[in-house]
Amino acid sequence: MGRTRIRDIRHRELIDATVSAVHQRGYAVVTMAEIASLAGASAASINYYFGSKEKLMEATMRHLMTLLKQAMLERYATAQTPLDRLNAVLDANFSDRLYTIEQCSVWVQFWSSAPYVPTLARLHQINRARVTSHFRAELGALLSPARRETVRVALQSYMDGVWLEAAQAAAPLQPARARAEAREVAALLLRSNSQG
Amino acid sequence: MGRTRIRDIRHRELIDATVSAVHQRGYAVVTMAEIASLAGASAASINYYFGSKEKLMEATMRHLMTLLKQAMLERYATAQTPLDRLNAVLDANFSDRLYTIEQCSVWVQFWSSAPYVPTLARLHQINRARVTSHFRAELGALLSPARRETVRVALQSYMDGVWLEAAQAAAPLQPARARAEAREVAALLLRSNSQG
DNA sequence: AAAAATGAAATGGTCATTCAAAAAATTGAA
């Protein structure tokens, strides 16, 4: 069978611990010891598996990006019309699996660190480009070119803003509600009485 | 005339240096020595004037919040109709004075740190409450209660999202353009053909 | 002369990373 198993298990455990620890303490303040302790390991083992704190953070963000990508593709598969697919992008962003306080919190930390860590900046750019291109593709079929970019920027900024607020939410999030609201906002922005 | 002068000058210099340094290096990573050096002072004098790094950060955010409040009130003074006043809130957020890469950058750092620093969390909450109440007041005159909150959250999230992106902008920002786009988004969200 | 302001150097603490050695798992020969 496949060779290494322990390695994969530890990677997963440590990444999960990182998400949790970063949420609890903040990206810049959290220590290796805290993360390790959440995973029931020692700080030294993090370096054994990931090489450095920075590489651990990078791996963690890659993992979250993969979750987002997966959610998008899954939901995309069943969508038929352009509007369906637009809603798929919105739904993915607010899916039950992703739209949690913990994860939104880590994303906010990520956004604020990215400008200062080249490797994170690259990840950030890749992710944003993917979302942008999905939006462009679907909105292109629904709106005139002139209005398309306005609506795209509005929707993308809206999603980021909602995540930003979610990171500080006092009460548990309601993904289903967030999806409904996102659709409502999209519907308002799309109402076409061709005045533009 | 007024008593202390040097003190006020130093406060201003150090806060300006803090904005600049936080933008360049990141809130969590920037050191007292770096900030001091930007102001042509020593780290010790920061403690002399502010007491601690954390208090300096707090004073800096208070300063930025004051700028935002001022921009809002100034622009508000000349507005007559509810729509005018709604646009005033948007314009304030993207005014030439505020909507700079440097300041957006500091705001993003602030958002990400606030959850972990009680004193910053309080400031954040105060600021958000003020913006929210302005929006509620103006949108209340323009929309049905049911739709008002949807549009308010959409606009507020939109503004945050735009700032978030501005913090990472490669090219210089264009405040006038940002104001025009914000108005366009608001106009789209407000088009009332009373279907909701 | 007194008070305020300044900065060089000392202090004390934190933390990522390294390293040597222990512990656990794996292998393979008997």
Added chain:
DNA sequence: TTCAATTTTTTGAATGACCATTTCATTTTT
């Protein structure tokens, strides 16, 4: 299987940097 040899995994204890804050002697202002 059994058991020693070998490899992989794990950790406690240095190591070496870095940095906020304090101290204190000196300079500047009032």
